Amino acid sequence: MATKIRLEDRECPLSTTLGIVGEWWTVLILHDCFDGYSRFDEFRANIGLSSSMLTSRLKTLVEGGILERRRYQENPVRHEYVLTELGRSLRPVLVVMAAWRNAQLAPDERSMILVDEQTRREVEPVVVDADTGERVDGAGFVYTAGPAAGPETRERYGDSDGRAART
Template sequence: MQRTSFDDMRCPIARSLERVGEWWSILILRDAFLGVTRFDDFQSSLGIAPNMLTRRLRALTDAGLLERLRYSEKPPRYEYVLTPRGRDFRPVLLALMAWGNRHFATEGPAMQLIDERTGEVVEPMMVDAKTGEPIDRARHAMHAGPAADERIRSRVNTYRQRRAQQRATSTNSSQ
């Protein structure tokens, strides 16, 4: 069965998944953030088949998240380094790590974010870049953007109607 492409969808989540939605891609990016750059090191770290790793590295390079740089002429060898677009994926990885630690690490966290000045464990959270205020469900809601097509507008309007109903129900039950 042929995989559906999300490239033509206006949804930024779908378009992002087109680039990184396959689990090997996210694990390759994780390893790149940990300093892995060479094919053999990715393969060793991940236990991934060479043909799959080749496809994933090519896709991440084509998507502009990694750059392929030659480090040896004979034989020709390449390393893969994060681009600015790839480095912008870091908050997504940190959010996945925090979510995984919170909900699925029954034995305790295997990776943590540490403040290297204080040595304290850091709990990542999303904040509004303008105000510095934490993003939370009560205060912030998704809206259709200027480039939204009818499908996105419909999806977001349905979400907003449900949200309004939930708020009305919670207000009525608390009175």
């Protein structure tokens, strides 16, 4: 996790999100969770991460409210790590990240694809506006300062009138 964040990034949702889940190992742990894995030994075997590093990453995810640590065995005491509602809400982010990479590869170079579970048809995820259904990856959608924005963010993104400072 990044320990030093620029002043203007402290309120940036991208920076704060990456502070919690932005490390490569953390994304792999989350990927395992979405595949149904929940135990320390499973993560270690699948990812190949050292015990101390894995412990650190799991602790960060628990502290961030992404995973919940639950006891599943008494003697010896063992815990599993289960996605919280907040953690489950990260699935679309990982799906889109994988799709972004797959879009750069020829179909026969893709090692993992997203399919409709019933039809087994490959699908292409897109991010859309919930109200209109329009894709939000085009030039017609821009960031602007929100209600909690500080001076640096307002300078960069404009005021809350919806006009960006730069295009």
